Amino acid sequence: MGWSLLALFALVTLGFAYETCLSREKNPYLFFGTKTSYIVASRGGPNHTKVHEVPACEPVAFWMLYRHESYEPEEDEIRRLQVLNDFKKDVVSNYRRSIYNKTNHRICLPDYQLIETWEWKPPRHNLTFAGDTSSEEFIDALKLAQNWRQRYPNLFTENRRNYKFKYMMDDRRSTTSLGGLTRGLFNKSVVYDGFLSEHDNKLLRPHKFCEAWTKSVGDTPIQLRLFEAKQEYKEMIRNVSLRLGFNYDISADAIRIIFDMCRYDKAWDISKVSPWCAVFTRDDLRRLEYAEDLETYYNYGHGNELNAKVGCVFVKDMMNFFTSHVGNEPPQKPQVMLQFTEAPALLLTLAAMGAHKDPVHLEGHNYHSAPMQARKWSSSxxxxxxxxxxxxxxxxxxxxxxxxxxxxxxxxxxxxxxWCTSGVCEWSQFVIKLGEVANSCDLEACNETHIGRNVAILVVAVAFIFLAAVVAALWCRSILNRGKISK
Incomplete structure (x- = not known):
C-alpha cells in the first residue's frame, strides 16, 4: 500500500514537472508586430532628454509623421475574435476531462483559470465602438506631445500660426490622435480654428491611390507562406494545441486569432496579464513576430521596389518643408508640421528613406540565421x-x-x-540623398494606366526590333543566296 502511494505521488510529481506556467513569466516577450505598445518599443534607447541637444545649433523647424494610438478591434476583427467564446469552452472542457494529463505540454492551473474566467466584455468588444482609439493610448499621445514641447519649447509655442496639421477628417483615429497631441501641447482641449490644416487623403494614404501597389500586395507574400509551411512553424502550432488540451493541431487561423487577442490585451493594459498571451512561449511569440515582419517587409518595406516609390510622398513633403526654412531667414511659419496617418504609410516612408535595411532579404527559410535574429526590419x-x-x-x-x-x-x-549613422545628418548630405528621392517622386508612375501605357510602348518597341531583325536576316540570306548562284 505504501509503495502504491509512493508510486502515485511520483507520477503526479512527474506530471506537474511538465506543466507550463507562462502567465508568471517575470520578463515576458512583448514585441507583437504593429500592435506593440509604444512603451515597449520606445524603451532601451539613449537618454531621451539629451538626444535633441545638438552642439552649437538651434532648432528652427519640426516635421513629424505620426501613427494613431491603439484602438478597439475593427468590425471584421470583432467578428473573428468572438470565436474565442466557443474556443474557450473547448479549452475548459479539455481541462475538465483531464485530456491535459495525456500531454507534457499542459498549462498550469493558474493559467487555465485565467482562460476559464475570461469573458468577451462590452463596451471594448462592442461593434458600436469598433475602430475607436483606446483611452490608454490617448494618454500616451498626450505624454508624447508633452515630451516634444519640453525638448523644443521655442518651436512648440502657444502661437497657432506656428503649426500645420495634416489629418484625415473622415478617420476617427486621426482626429482622436490629433486631440491627444494638441491636449499635450497646450495642456487643454483646443478648437482648431486658426490652425493651418490639410485633409488630403492622397498624401496621407498614398498607397491607397496606387493601383499597381494595391495589386502587388493583394496576396499573402510568398515568403510568409513558405515560413508558415516550415516545420518550426508547424511545431509552434502543435505545442500551443497540446498546451490547450487538444490532441490534434488547431488551425493556423485559430493561432492568429489567439495572438491578436493577446496583443490587443497588452496594448490596452501593458501591466495586466492576458490569458491568451499565456498560451505562448517566448519562442512561439518570436515566430509569430517574424511572420508579421515578413508580411510588412514585402507589403511595405524593402522586399518590393514599388514600396519606396510610393513612400517617397512623405520624403518629398519633408524636403519641401525644410527647404523653405533653409532658403529663408528664420523664423518661418509654420515651424511645426504634424501629419497623422497609419502604420503602412510610416513603413513605406522608412523604406523610401532606406532606413532599417538589412544586408539580406527576410525570407521564409532563414529565420534562424544570425542576420535575421539581429534584423533591422522589425515592425514591433x-x-x-x-x-x-x-x-x-x-x-x-x-x-x-x-x-x-x-x-x-x-x-x-x-x-x-x-550615409548618416548618428541620426544627426549634414544638410548637404541630406539634400543629396533624400533630395534625390523627393525629386524623382511621382505617384503617376505607379498607376495601372501609366504602367499599362509603358508596357504597351515596350511591347511595340520589342515587336519593331524583332521585325527589323527578321527583315535584316532575310536580306542577308538573300545576299548570300545571290552569291552562291553567281558562283
Missing part, C-alpha cells in the same frame, strides 16, 4: 501604436557662418542610415 520597433517619425531642422553657427543639420528620430530614437 518601427511601427508600434503611437509610432512617430520625426525630423528636426537645426541652424548651426560653425566657423563664423550658418549651416544646417537634420536630426532624424524614430520613436524618439536616432535613426541610423548608411
Amino acid at each position: 520597433k518601427m511601427a508600434p501604436f503611437n509610432a512617430n517619425l520625426a525630423a528636426v531642422l537645426y541652424r548651426c553657427r560653425l566657423n563664423g557662418s550658418y549651416q544646417h543639420k537634420v536630426l532624424l528620430l524614430l520613436n524618439e530614437k536616432p535613426i541610423s542610415l548608411d
Whole structure:
C-alpha cells in the first residue's frame, strides 16, 4: 500500500514537472508586430532628454509623421475574435476531462483559470465602438506631445500660426490622435480654428491611390507562406494545441486569432496579464513576430521596389518643408508640421528613406540565421501604436557662418542610415540623398494606366526590333543566296 502511494505521488510529481506556467513569466516577450505598445518599443534607447541637444545649433523647424494610438478591434476583427467564446469552452472542457494529463505540454492551473474566467466584455468588444482609439493610448499621445514641447519649447509655442496639421477628417483615429497631441501641447482641449490644416487623403494614404501597389500586395507574400509551411512553424502550432488540451493541431487561423487577442490585451493594459498571451512561449511569440515582419517587409518595406516609390510622398513633403526654412531667414511659419496617418504609410516612408535595411532579404527559410535574429526590419520597433517619425531642422553657427543639420528620430530614437549613422545628418548630405528621392517622386508612375501605357510602348518597341531583325536576316540570306548562284 505504501509503495502504491509512493508510486502515485511520483507520477503526479512527474506530471506537474511538465506543466507550463507562462502567465508568471517575470520578463515576458512583448514585441507583437504593429500592435506593440509604444512603451515597449520606445524603451532601451539613449537618454531621451539629451538626444535633441545638438552642439552649437538651434532648432528652427519640426516635421513629424505620426501613427494613431491603439484602438478597439475593427468590425471584421470583432467578428473573428468572438470565436474565442466557443474556443474557450473547448479549452475548459479539455481541462475538465483531464485530456491535459495525456500531454507534457499542459498549462498550469493558474493559467487555465485565467482562460476559464475570461469573458468577451462590452463596451471594448462592442461593434458600436469598433475602430475607436483606446483611452490608454490617448494618454500616451498626450505624454508624447508633452515630451516634444519640453525638448523644443521655442518651436512648440502657444502661437497657432506656428503649426500645420495634416489629418484625415473622415478617420476617427486621426482626429482622436490629433486631440491627444494638441491636449499635450497646450495642456487643454483646443478648437482648431486658426490652425493651418490639410485633409488630403492622397498624401496621407498614398498607397491607397496606387493601383499597381494595391495589386502587388493583394496576396499573402510568398515568403510568409513558405515560413508558415516550415516545420518550426508547424511545431509552434502543435505545442500551443497540446498546451490547450487538444490532441490534434488547431488551425493556423485559430493561432492568429489567439495572438491578436493577446496583443490587443497588452496594448490596452501593458501591466495586466492576458490569458491568451499565456498560451505562448517566448519562442512561439518570436515566430509569430517574424511572420508579421515578413508580411510588412514585402507589403511595405524593402522586399518590393514599388514600396519606396510610393513612400517617397512623405520624403518629398519633408524636403519641401525644410527647404523653405533653409532658403529663408528664420523664423518661418509654420515651424511645426504634424501629419497623422497609419502604420503602412510610416513603413513605406522608412523604406523610401532606406532606413532599417538589412544586408539580406527576410525570407521564409532563414529565420534562424544570425542576420535575421539581429534584423533591422522589425515592425514591433518601427511601427508600434503611437509610432512617430520625426525630423528636426537645426541652424548651426560653425566657423563664423550658418549651416544646417537634420536630426532624424524614430520613436524618439536616432535613426541610423548608411550615409548618416548618428541620426544627426549634414544638410548637404541630406539634400543629396533624400533630395534625390523627393525629386524623382511621382505617384503617376505607379498607376495601372501609366504602367499599362509603358508596357504597351515596350511591347511595340520589342515587336519593331524583332521585325527589323527578321527583315535584316532575310536580306542577308538573300545576299548570300545571290552569291552562291553567281558562283
